[in-house]
Amino acid sequence: MKVKIESSKIIKPFYEDNIIPPSTKTYIPLSVFDKVTYEAQIAIIYAYRPPTPPNAAIQLGLQKALAIYREWAGRLGKDENGIPVISLNDEGVRFVEASADSTLDKVMPFKPSASLLNLHPRLNNVVELVQVQVTRFTCGSLVVGFTAHHTVADGHSTSNFLVAWGQACRGLDINPLPLHDRTIFNPRNPPLIEYEHKGTEFMSKSVKKENSLDESTHHVTEDIVVHKVHFTVEFLAKLKVKASSMNNNNNSNSNRPYSTFESLVAHLWRAITKARGLSGFETTHIRISVNGRMRLNPRVPNEYFGNLVLWAFPTSKVKDLLREPLPYATKLIHDAVVKVNNNYFRSFIDFANHKDEDLIPTADMNKHILCPNLEVDSWLRFPFYDLDFGMGCPYMFMPSYFPTEGMMFLLPSFIGDGSIDAFIPLFQDNLPTFKKICYSLDLA
Incomplete structure (x- = not known):
């Protein structure tokens, strides 16, 4: 082309x-x-x-x-x-x-x-x-x-x-109109910093320098392949049942099933970790975006225009992630996301307004290798398919080419039946193992 x-x-x-x-x-x-x-x-x-x-x-x-x-x-x-x-x-x-x-x-x-x-x-x-x-x-x-x-x-x-x-x-009035006021996130007086934000949303400049040196000695980015995986509605339903299978136990706080998103991300976390061949004693985490519009109290309208996202970081030792069944990883994800609540967002606002000048964001698009960690960008709930220029909705949409090892994109398949397409950037050497196990409901 x-x-x-x-x-x-x-x-x-x-x-x-x-x-x-x-x-x-x-x-x-x-x-x-x-x-x-x-x-x-x-x-x-x-x-x-x-x-x-x-x-x-x-x-x-x-x-x-x-x-x-x-x-x-x-x-x-x-x-x-x-x-x-x-x-x-x-x-x-x-x-x-x-x-x-x-x-x-x-x-x-x-x-x-x-x-x-x-x-x-x-x-x-x-x-x-x-x-x-x-x-x-x-x-x-x-x-x-x-x-x-x-x-x-x-x-x-x-x-x-x-x-x-x-x-x-299409000649329509724009509706709803955006809310443009970015000054609504005021710190409390006195501030109440209840959570650790250094090492989560922020890191010191010296840590970033060390990470950059680590990456330069690692694989070259030419070794990274972005692999697209299609998960059918039937597979996702089975995965959700398996991920939620221990929720009826007396030890569980809830007998509600986990979401499709939580179940799929837990499955991919385990499959990619296994494909990477990491040492059992290494620690791995996933960076998951959490929308603050639904979390803050009072609630911020959906029309708010700007950034209003923090991240959950479910974390596990590799050996526990692969040895324990799927519900273990799914619960880690669920619990980490739940923790990013109103109190967490308020604590972040207070911390960010009083932080040390030496601290910089951990969010970094220039990092090309996330191993042993992962990041998931979920576009499952965004109305991207509603972009209609006057002749109907798009036949399909997708992210561009982002060959950052470990940075996954999840989006609704253009088939439109509820199935999900996952874009998974992996090292070429890890791809055969991942392909072999990505549809397996039991990675043991």
């Missing part, structure tokens, strides 16, 4: 005639949640069957959505006191038009490979906070590559924006 760039330009928010354009001199300070997240562009790819709307209609809809979500058309910077902000200067986003030399069917379903990087603008050294590439295939199909800077918004907020873009393309 050869992709040819036809044009590349900056587009700015479009304000309707009855709206006075707002000042371009204002800015929004970053919240403590924006400052602790990934400082990187994240890319996703959509595919649409014909008929598809013209590029001009997609562009105008984007410009109208940017008039409501002005942060995306701004720039990251600092105010006069050196505090990180989003400048609402309307400098705009990048809009690229491209063409491919084949039909979409020839390259579908997209395999996770470096060729996907041709379907969206580059991710590094970019000042624009959003970039869009529309690529036309010879059959009339359309692929839309979308990149967004994680410092501005988390997956929940970004998916709300994407739905709004589709609404604007």
